[in-house]
Amino acid sequence: xxxxxxxxxxxxxxxxxxxxxxxxxxxxxxxxxxxxxxxxxxxxxxxxxxxxxxxxxxxxxxxxxxxxxxxxxxxxxxxxxxxxxxxxxxxxxxxxxxxxxxxxxxxxxxxxxxxxxxxxxxxxxxxxxxxxxxxxxxxxxxxxxxxxxxxxxxxxxxxxxxxxxxxxxxxxxxxxxxxxxxxxxxxxxxxxxxxxxxxxxxxxxxxxxxxxxxxxxxxxxxxxxxxxxxxxxxxxxxxxxxxxxxxxxxxxxxxxxxxxxxxxxxxxxxxxxxxxxxxxxxxxxxxxxxxxxxxxxxxxxxxxxxxxxxxxxxxxxxxxxxxxxxxxxxxxxxxxxxxxxxxxxxxxxx
Ligand SMILES: NC(=O)c1ccc[n+]([C@@H]2O[C@H](COP(=O)([O-])OP(=O)(O)OC[C@H]3O[C@@H](n4cnc5c(N)ncnc54)[C@H](OP(=O)(O)O)[C@@H]3O)[C@@H](O)[C@H]2O)c1
Numbered sequence: 001x002x003x004x005x006x007x008x009x010x011x012x013x014x015x016x017x018x019x020x021x022x023x024x025x026x027x028x029x030x031x032x033x034x035x036x037x038x039x040x041x042x043x044x045x046x047x048x049x050x051x052x053x054x055x056x057x058x059x060x061x062x063x064x065x066x067x068x069x070x071x072x073x074x075x076x077x078x079x080x081x082x083x084x085x086x087x088x089x090x091x092x093x094x095x096x097x098x099x100x101x102x103x104x105x106x107x108x109x110x111x112x113x114x115x116x117x118x119x120x121x122x123x124x125x126x127x128x129x130x131x132x133x134x135x136x137x138x139x140x141x142x143x144x145x146x147x148x149x150x151x152x153x154x155x156x157x158x159x160x161x162x163x164x165x166x167x168x169x170x171x172x173x174x175x176x177x178x179x180x181x182x183x184x185x186x187x188x189x190x191x192x193x194x195x196x197x198x199x200x201x202x203x204x205x206x207x208x209x210x211x212x213x214x215x216x217x218x219x220x221x222x223x224x225x226x227x228x229x230x231x232x233x234x235x236x237x238x239x240x241x242x243x244x245x246x247x248x249x250x251x252x253x254x255x256x257x258x259x260x261x262x263x264x265x266x267x268x269x270x271x272x273x274x275x276x277x278x279x280x281x282x283x284x285x286x287x288x289x290x291x292x293x294x295x296x297x298x299x300x301x302x303x304x305x306x307x308x309x310x311x312x313x314x315x316x317x318x319x320x321x322x323x324x325x326x327x328x329x330x331x332x333x334x335x336x337x338x339x340x341x342x343x344x345x346x347x348x349x350x
Contacts, residue, residue: 002098005029005037005070006126009100010134012042012051013072018185019045021275024103024138026051026073030059033066033095050076052085056092065093072100072131075111086111089120096121100131104142133333136347137187137276140296147266148276149294150187151286152180154301155315161283164311166199172301176341181205183299187278189231189269194218196281203227204280210269212285214260216240220248231272233265262292283317290328291318298330298346301338 012027020026020043027042028051041054049057052075056064075085075097089097097120103109112122132139137148154172155161162168170177184190189208194217196202203223210231211224216239224230230248235255244250253265269277279289289295300315321327330346 002068002070002123002126005031006072006098006100006131008040009051009070009072010127010130012040013134016043016045018187021046021137021188022141022273024073024135026071028052028055028069028071030055030064030094031068031070032063035068038063038067049082050085053082053088056088059092061092066095067093068096068098069094070098070126072134074099074101074103074109075115076103076108077110077114078108080108084111084114086114089115090118094120096123098123098126100126100128101135104139133347136296141270141275145270147188147270147274148296149266149279149289150277150297150299151279151289151295152183152299152301153286153315154180154303156303156305156307158306158308159315160307160309160312161315162199162313163307164309164313166313168200168313171305172303172341173338176301176303176338176343179338179343180299180301184278184280187276188274189277191277191279191281191285192224193281193285195284197222197224199282208274210265210274210277212260212265212281214255214258220245231269233260235260259288262288262294266294283313283315286315287317290316293328295328296348297333299343300346301341301343303341 008029009027013025016025023043023046028040029037030039032038039055039058042051052071069089075089077084077086097115115122140148153161156171184206189210190204190206191210194211194213197211197218201223203226205227207228209224209228212233214234216234216236225245232248232250233253251268253260253268329349331349332344333347334345336343
C-alpha cells in the first residue's frame with residue numbers, strides 16, 4: 001500500500017541532491033480523502049522548508065482534511081531552521097501519515113509519537129530499504145558521525161585505470177565521463193591526490209576539492225586550483241615555495257610510515273562540515289581506502305576494452321593477500337549501461 005506514492009516521494013526527494021546536506025533528501029505527496037493527489041513537495045536545499053511544509057503550504061486545510069500525507073522520512077517534531085512539521089500536519093487535519101524510515105537524528109525524531117497522540121494513523125516502513133539507500137549519506141552521518149566515502153573509478157574490463165606510463169585518457173566514453181561528473185555533484189567534496197593532479201592536470205569542477213599533497217609537490221599553477229574551494233592536506237603545512245591562492249586552505253594531518261592518516265583526515269573533514277567525499281584518485285589511494293575499510297560505496301565505470309598490460313595501473317593497489325576469503329565484500333546496488341560502457345555501484349556489505 002502507498003508504494004506508488006512513496007516512489008514518487010523518492011523521485012521528488014532526488015531533486016534536492018547535492019543541495020540539502022547536511023539534511024536528508026525528502027519528498028512528500030498529499031492525497032485528499034478520495035485518494036486523489038492534491039499536492040506534492042520536497043526539501044529543495046539546506047535551510048529551506050521541509051518537504052511536508054513545502055507540499056502543505058500549496059493547499060488549504062479544507063482541501064487536506066481527512067486525507068493522507070506520504071513522506072519518506074519521519075516528520076520532525078523540533079524547532080530547527082523551520083517549525084515542527086508534525087504540528088503543521090495536525091493543523092491541516094490529515095487522518096493518516098505514511099513514512100518509509102524513522103528519523104535517526106534524536107533531535108528531530110518523535111514526530112510519529114506526536115502524530116499518534118493526536119489521533120493520526122501512522123504507517124511505517126513502506127519501501128524502507130529504498131528509503132535507507134536514498135539517504136545513506138545522512139544515516140551514516142547521524143549514526144556514525146563520519147563522512148560517507150565513495151570511490152569512483154573508470155577501468156578497462158581487465159581492471160586497469162591507466163597504462164604503465166600513467167596515460168589514462170580516455171578509458172571511458174565522453175557520455176560516461178559526463179555522467180561521472182553529474183554523480184560528483186551529489187557529494188559534498190571531491191578527494192584526489194597530487195599524483196593524479198600531476199599525471200592528468202584535471203580541472204575537476206566542484207565547489208569543494210580536497211587534495212592530498214603530503215610533500216607539497218603542487219605549485220598552484222595546476223588547473224584544479226582555477227575553480228572551487230580547495231583544501232590541501234599535508235604533514236608540513238608550510239613547505240610550499242609560494243603562498244597558496246585565496247581559494248586554498250591548508251590543513252595539517254600527521255603521517256605514519258610516510259602516509260597521511262586517512263581516518264584522521266575524514267574525521268577532520270567531518271568537523272569542517274563535509275558529510276560526503278567522492279574520491280577520484282588513482283590506484284594507491286583507492287587501495288588504501290579499501291585496505292582500511294573506509295569505503296562505503298564504489299562507483300566503477302567499465303569500458304569493454306582489455307588493456308592487457310601487466311604493468312598498467314590497477315583500479316586498486318593493495319597488499320599481497322593469501323586467500324580470496326580476505327576480499328572486502330560489497331553488494332551490487334545498481335548496474336546500468338552508458339553505451340558503449342556501463343557502471344556498477346557497490347555498497348559496503350554490513
Ligand atoms: N581511470 C581512473 O578512474 C583514474 C582516476 C584518477 C587517476 N587515474 C590515474 O591514476 C594514476 C595515479 O595513480 P597513483 O596510484 O599513482 O596515485 P594516486 O592513488 O592518485 O595517489 C597516490 C599518492 O597519494 C598520496 N597519498 C597521501 N596519503 C595517502 C594514503 N594515506 N594512502 C595512499 N596514498 C596516499 C601518496 O603520495 P605522497 O607519497 O606524496 O603522500 C601516493 O603516492 C594516474 O596515471 C592517473 O591518470 C585514473
